[in-house]
Amino acid sequence: MARLVGAYMSSHAPQIILQPKVSDEYVAQxxxxxAALMNIGERIRRKGVETLIVFGSDHMETFFLDNYPQLLLFTGESSSAHFGGRxxxxxxxxxxxxxLLYSLLDQGxxxxxxxxxxxxxxxxxxxxWVLKTAGDIRVIPFHVNSNVSPRVTPKRCYQLGQAVRRAIESYDGDQRVAVYGTGGLSHYPGTPLYGKVDVEADQxxxxKIVEGKGSELANLTSKWLDETGNFELRTxxxxxxxxGDVPGEILLYERAYHIGYCVAxxxxV
Structure with a gap:
């Protein structure tokens, strides 16, 4: 059977790839x-990961209001992302x-x-940045709606992750698989609160990640996620x-002018 060997999480703010020279401090951040993202890639390579399942949330660039999915799995052969000239x-x-698709349907x-x-x-x-150091791996994009109401609840997102693991472990192949959630931490794009960072919520x-109590994050409410700017925590x-509740490591936390950058x-496993 296939085996899940790790989980990784990071911010995905567009500035990460656009690299605006806002200030010397921001360039350093x-x-x-x-460096932390490339560290994730190195960890993935050292673990011999062959397939990376990436939970991300569309920002109405891939989908729009004529047909906006709560959960969507990409099953095509290849895809690309174009952003900021890259x-x-x-x-x-x-x-x-x-x-994964058939197993998740069977699991409700x-x-x-x-x-x-x-x-x-x-x-x-x-x-x-991750793929610069991760080696030759395959990537399965998995959209989890975090931005357009109504949205998937935190508890349902945790249950989704559990179901994904069961699906991985029921697969006949022998792949080494990792999962990756992108987004956050606290930020308030497109609102009057843009520029606020809720460090207390981020901490x-x-x-909880360091203590191996990730399951407790599933008890957070959608209202709390919105109020603290952590709506993308769903991924x-x-x-x-x-x-599951395995202790993790925070590779980076930086309070920038518009977001709490974090890599974990x-x-x-």
């Missing part, structure tokens, strides 16, 4: 973020992706699918659901 191309693990998750999907910055920003989240919660890893 971005350099730390890039391109990130991925090869999918189509057999495992198809198995009504997951949509697409064989054609143009990815946006939630995938491009982190993967541009609560990172503390992290899905990744944590896959690994759970290697001891």
């Amino acid at each position: 971005l350099a730390k973020v890039h 391109e990130v191309s991925i090869r999918n693990d189509t057999e495992l992706a198809t198995h 998750f009504d997951v949509s699918f697409s064989q054609e999907m143009r990815l946006d910055h939630p995938f491009a920003s982190p993967l541009y 609560l989240i990172t503390r 992290w919660i899905a990744a944590l659901g896959a690994v 890893a759970v290697d001891g």
Whole structure:
């Protein structure tokens, strides 16, 4: 059977790939973020990961209000992300992706699918750096709606992660698989609160990860996620659901002018 060997989480702000020279301090902060993301890639390579399932949340760049899915799994052969003049191309693990789709349906998750999907910055920003050091891996993009109401609840995201692990472990192949949640931490894009960073809320989240209490994040409410600017934590919660309550590591936390940048890893699966 396939085996889940790790979970990783990080911010995906577009500035990570755009690299605006806002100030010397901000340029230095971005350099730390890039180094932490490439550290994730190195960990993935050392673990011999062959397939990376990436939970990301579209920002109405891939989908729109005429048909906006809560959960969508990409099952096509390949895709690419274009953002800020850079391109990130991925090869999918189509057999495992198809198995995930059928298994999740059998487990009660009504997951949509697409064989054609143009990815946006939630995938491009982190993967541009992670794939530099991760080696030759396949990537399965998995959209989890975090931005357009109504949205998936935190508890359901955790249950999704648990179901994904069961699907991985029921697969006949022998792949080594990791999961990756992108987004956050606290930020308030497109609102009058833009520029606020809720460090206290971010610290609560990172503390739960370090303590191996990721399941407690599933008890957070959607209202709390919105109030603290952590609405994208849903993808992290899905990744944590896959690994369970295993202590993790915070590779980076930087309070920038607009967001709490964070990169985390759970290697001891």
